[in-house]
Structure formats: structure tokens, C-alpha cells
Amino acid sequence: MMPCAAPRSQQHNRARKQQLIVSSASTTTATMTSQGQSATLGRGDAENDAGGSKAAHFVFVPLREQGHLIPAVDTALLLATHGAVCTIVAPPSTAALVRPTVDSARRSGLQVRLAEFPLDYATAGLPEGADDGDSIPPMQMWNYYRAMALLRAPIESYLRAHAPYPTCVVSDFVHPWTTELAANLGVPRLTFFSMCTFGLLCQHNLERFHAWDGVEDPNEPVVVPGLGRRFEVTRAQAPGFFRGIPIPCWEEFADYVERARAEADGVIVNTFQEMEPEYVAGYAAARKMKVWTVGPVSTYHQRRTTLASTLASRGLRTSAIDPEECRRWLDGRAPGSVVYVSFGSISQADPKQVVELGLGLEASGHPFVWMLRNADGYHEAVRGFLRELEARVAGRGLLVRGWAPQLLVLSHDAVGGFVTHCGWNSTLEAVAAGLPVVTWPHFTDQFLNEKMAVEVLGIGVSVGVTEPLTYQAVAKEIVVGRGVVEAAVRSVMGDGEEAEGRRRRARALAAMARAAAQPGGSSHANLLDLVERFQPGAAGGAAASEV
Structure with missing residues (x-):
């Protein structure tokens, strides 16, 4: 077994680090091991490699x-x-x-x-x-x-x-x-x-x-x-x-x-x-x-036409819905009318929260795509609720039981908002797509990302979660009620001046993001x-x- 304590690094000052950088940028073929002994660096046939030594x-x-x-x-x-x-x-x-x-x-x-x-x-x-x-x-x-x-x-x-x-x-x-x-x-x-x-x-x-x-x-x-x-x-x-x-x-x-x-x-x-x-x-x-x-x-997938298919598969997991089917569903919706809901690859709503979230989305009146990463892991009562909800919102709500092609969804003109756990990957994808967000952080840096979206960028509406929901020693039942969900979605997707202001700021950020990558x-x-x-x-x- 490895010891609990991690070994200290051998680099303890800036001069040593600069020396390493200089040596790496030259033709030096020797360095020092962590024990301070000389070691030969075998560079193999680097000169003949396709990448070349340059x-x-x-x-x-x-x-x-x-x-x-x-x-x-x-x-x-x-x-x-x-x-x-x-x-x-x-x-x-x-x-x-x-x-x-x-x-x-x-x-x-x-x-x-x-x-x-x-x-x-x-x-x-x-x-x-x-x-x-x-x-x-x-x-x-x-x-x-x-x-x-x-x-x-x-x-x-x-x-x-x-x-x-x-x-x-x-x-x-x-x-x-x-x-x-x-x-x-x-x-x-x-x-x-x-x-x-x-x-x-x-x-x-x-x-x-x-x-x-x-x-x-x-x-x-x-x-x-x-x-x-x-x-x-x-x-x-x-x-x-x-x-x-x-x-x-x-x-x-x-x-x-x-x-x-x-x-x-x-x-x-x-x-x-x-x-x-x-x-x-x-x-x-x-x-x-x-x-x-x-x-x-993420702009890599959007600006390389030879790799356009990766837009649908950027999540590194097989989508639970055929990307073309998802695209066709979105094609049938009005521009900016759909809200996308996902809590990422780690966080998952508890059973009571799933019901409240589903009812809030239904009550909002807006079309939605809801990614439920591990839907089959819920008990039968929750699975039954999801089937009933799906029947009630047929044609307006798309429930994806498993992974969804998130970048494809967010990039579609029909999508007008994103209910997110505030993982930075998702937050920045929303920014790049020019979308306002409903913020629902679950742990660690997600609370700081929420502040970034709401207080710094002015593109977010918070559901009011203030305590971590994931990786807790004792499980906490923090349920965001259906009314809060409905109000947050309506606020982000609505027509009032505040909603329009968030959309303007989101579109401006998207333009800046595109310019930064060009x-x-x-x-x-x-x-x-x-x-x-x-x-x-x-x-x-x-x-x-x-x-």
C-alpha cells in the first residue's frame, strides 16, 4: 500500500523551473532524476517522426x-x-x-x-x-x-x-x-x-x-x-x-x-x-x-467542418437518443422556445426532487428536453411518474433516459434556456451558445460558477440552493419545489425586460466567445x-x- 502522505515535489523555486524550461527548449539530452542523479533522456528517432523535432x-x-x-x-x-x-x-x-x-x-x-x-x-x-x-x-x-x-x-x-x-x-x-x-x-x-x-x-x-x-x-x-x-x-x-x-x-x-x-x-x-x-x-x-x-x-467541434459529426458526440458517451432524432424534434419547435435540463455527469436529483422538477417543467408551459442520466436507477414509483409525465407532455417534453447530445441541443436555434447544475463545462457551453441559465449548483466550484453566471455575467436565475447536495457524509433532503422550478423557467424564458436583458447579455457573450476563438x-x-x-x-x- 502506498503511504497516506504524498511526496513533496523536487521543484522548490522559480529558478529551477526556468532551468527546466530552458533545457526543454534546447537540445539537452540529460536531466536530473528526483534523487538528483544524472539520467540520459532517450529521444529515440525524434528527427524522423512525422511530427518532426520542430x-x-x-x-x-x-x-x-x-x-x-x-x-x-x-x-x-x-x-x-x-x-x-x-x-x-x-x-x-x-x-x-x-x-x-x-x-x-x-x-x-x-x-x-x-x-x-x-x-x-x-x-x-x-x-x-x-x-x-x-x-x-x-x-x-x-x-x-x-x-x-x-x-x-x-x-x-x-x-x-x-x-x-x-x-x-x-x-x-x-x-x-x-x-x-x-x-x-x-x-x-x-x-x-x-x-x-x-x-x-x-x-x-x-x-x-x-x-x-x-x-x-x-x-x-x-x-x-x-x-x-x-x-x-x-x-x-x-x-x-x-x-x-x-x-x-x-x-x-x-x-x-x-x-x-x-x-x-x-x-x-x-x-x-x-x-x-x-x-x-x-x-x-x-x-x-x-x-x-x-x-x-467546445468551439473545436463547431468550426471544424470535417469533424461536424463530433458536435453530437462531444460528451464522450453514447447518446441515449439518436442525435438526428433529437435534431428533428428540435427542428419542429419555435426558435428560442425550448428549455434544456441537465445536471451533468455526477450529480443526480433524488426521487422527491425528480417529481418536483418534472411537475415544475410541466407547469411552466414551455417545451423542454430533460436529460435523466440514470433514470432506470430510480424506484418504480419514480419511473411510473416519469412515464405518466411523458404521456401528459407528449409533443412538448422530450425525456432522455441517459446521455443526451448536449452540445448539439444547446447549439440548436430552438433552445432558449438551460437549467444547469453549473458545472463549468456546461456553463461555458451555455455562454458559447448565447443562452441564459437557471442555476442549480450541487457541489464544490458549482456555487462559484453560479455567482459567475448570476452576479458577474448577469445571465442567470438561481433556484436558491445554498448547501451542497452531492458528496455529503449525511444525505440532505433539499427539495426545490415545483413552484420555484416553474417560476425560474418562466423568468429565464419569459418576455419581460429582465429576461430580455439576460438574453441580450448572453448573445453578447456568445459573440465575444466566437471572436476569441477566431x-x-x-x-x-x-x-x-x-x-x-x-x-x-x-x-x-x-x-x-x-x-
Whole structure:
């Protein structure tokens, strides 16, 4: 068994990180192992590889949860469209989700690769195949993170043996062990975040300024310091990454994650500069490192006509409804008349909430598409209610029992609003589609994303949930009544001045998102900068750690 405590990184100062970046951008063939001994870097036949030694080679180490995995893969694909070589490393269960998208990209000529590494379940104390479902059980997450950390050595061996040699590691922030991977390879490491910089800065400032000191009640609001505007949040809503779990291992892991984040050579974020410029600048200044905003990365699927079919399959899961059937259903509805409802890949409404949500949608009078991720998992009374509801709203309501082609739905002209759990992936897809949202957060950063949508961007209406609903030690019955659901949907979809104002702001944001992704836009420029900065021999490599 691996020890509870995570090992400390070997990179403890900015000078050392700049040295690594310089060495990765040169022809150096040696680096230092974590024990400080010289090691030869086998670059293989990199000169003869299709990518050549002149192309930047990004190695992506994503997290398997869809809110993390989907934007990480999309970012790799976007970098590949600008000439980079991208390798995505993952265990088999994650690779299976990614493979169709990667294969499609390869057929279009992009240099993107997928490398599988089996997990050592036994050594990590993880039940065989525990990572093969829709989500890993919460009680097994610690073991899963340990199993992923055990992949460092085989990934390193693979990267040394297969050309071209990597020039940068891009890892999800929950993989702090990639600090050692990048250091051993002698290349820089960037942290990847699938959340907005507003949320990142809130979390950072709450810890940096010790905002929770002396606050005993987890539901007592405090003002987030250092933002220039007044935003209140409770500790239950923003405990910090992996904080607040009453198990010592998690607190140690949280410290390990924070050290790795502080020692990174830069940050890639799925957002765009024009939407939150003050928070992008604020986070870069607080972290004293470069922040590359590259979003919305979902635009990859919308602007590459050769891969137009991926618009329907971006969720990495097989849709429970034929995408063409879904498209035809939407084609028969008036523009802006349909509300889409989804709580993402992890959160799920409890039985009572399903009934209240369904009745509220029915009472709203608006056509709706409702994704019920695990509808068959409810008891017969709830399944019976859903059948009866479906019969009553036939022709007006479309219930999808399983995964829905979300990006396709949100991109359709018939859709005018989105009831969302406020995962950042979904929130940013709504922004890119120009849609106002009904906000219904369930856990962690979703409460901060709600504030972003409602208080910063002015495109959201909250249902009033103030306590986490998911990953709680004791289940809480927090039911949003049918009347609240109906009122929120009517507010977002209505014709009043407030509703029109939200729609105007949402459309303006969508225009900014499109501009950011196009040549001359901020996200497009940042992608080009990444590809240029991290190519072999790039003179500007050392500047990656500069603000």
C-alpha cells in the first residue's frame, strides 16, 4: 500500500523551473532524476517522426470525470490544429471514452495520440474495474488517485521511447505527481483547469487571506477578499480543493495539490479573456505565473467542418437518443422556445426532487428536453411518474433516459434556456451558445460558477440552493419545489425586460466567445503562443513562468 502522505515535489523555486524550461527548449539530452542523479533522456528517432523535432509536443494527463476530460481533450485537439503533437495518456477505462474522438481527429490529419496505461488496482487498494463506470464511488476516490500516481514511471518510460520527445506536460490539477514526471523528463509542466478564473481566484483568496479563520458555521457567509467587488460565499460552498473532508489523507493530499499548483510553470484555463479580464489578470498576479485562456474549447467541434459529426458526440458517451432524432424534434419547435435540463455527469436529483422538477417543467408551459442520466436507477414509483409525465407532455417534453447530445441541443436555434447544475463545462457551453441559465449548483466550484453566471455575467436565475447536495457524509433532503422550478423557467424564458436583458447579455457573450476563438482573438492567440513557446529550441521558453 502506498503511504497516506504524498511526496513533496523536487521543484522548490522559480529558478529551477526556468532551468527546466530552458533545457526543454534546447537540445539537452540529460536531466536530473528526483534523487538528483544524472539520467540520459532517450529521444529515440525524434528527427524522423512525422511530427518532426520542430513541433511542440504536449503530453496531456487528464482526469476521467467528464467535466475535466472533455475540455482537456478539446484543448489537445485545438493545439493539434495549430501544428502541435499531442499525446493523451490515460488508463484503459478513460481511453475508451476518448478513443472515438481521437480517432476522428487523426483521420482528419491531426497529430494527436492516445497512450493507455493499465492501473495497478491491487497496489493502490482499488477494487478491480472500479474506474469503469460513469463515476468512481466517493469512498474509492483516494485509492483511484493513488492508482493514477503509480502510472508516473510507465508513462515516463513510454515518453522516452516514443518520438517525438515531449516538450511540455499539461496535467489536470488533481494530478500533482506530474510535477515529478515533468522534472524527470526535463520539461515544463502546465496546470489545466476546467473552471473559470473567477472561481480560481475566489478559492485562492479565501485561503491566502485566511477568510475562514474563526468561522465555525460552514453555512455562515463571508466576503471573498481581494476581488474589488463584494461577493459572499460560505465554507460549505467553497471549502477549497479537497478541503473539509474529515480524513487526514485528504488534507495532506490538498496540501500536495496546492504545492504542485504553486510550482507549475503556467496555467491553461478553459475560459476566454474578454469574459472575465479582471479575474484572469488577478489570478495571474496572485499566482505570479502566466495564464493562458484558450476557451471556449467546445468551439473545436463547431468550426471544424470535417469533424461536424463530433458536435453530437462531444460528451464522450453514447447518446441515449439518436442525435438526428433529437435534431428533428428540435427542428419542429419555435426558435428560442425550448428549455434544456441537465445536471451533468455526477450529480443526480433524488426521487422527491425528480417529481418536483418534472411537475415544475410541466407547469411552466414551455417545451423542454430533460436529460435523466440514470433514470432506470430510480424506484418504480419514480419511473411510473416519469412515464405518466411523458404521456401528459407528449409533443412538448422530450425525456432522455441517459446521455443526451448536449452540445448539439444547446447549439440548436430552438433552445432558449438551460437549467444547469453549473458545472463549468456546461456553463461555458451555455455562454458559447448565447443562452441564459437557471442555476442549480450541487457541489464544490458549482456555487462559484453560479455567482459567475448570476452576479458577474448577469445571465442567470438561481433556484436558491445554498448547501451542497452531492458528496455529503449525511444525505440532505433539499427539495426545490415545483413552484420555484416553474417560476425560474418562466423568468429565464419569459418576455419581460429582465429576461430580455439576460438574453441580450448572453448573445453578447456568445459573440465575444466566437471572436476569441477566431484568428485575431485572445484564445486563438494564446493557442498559437503555446505552440510557439513550447516547441524545441524556442527562445521564449523561459518566459513561461513570467506574468
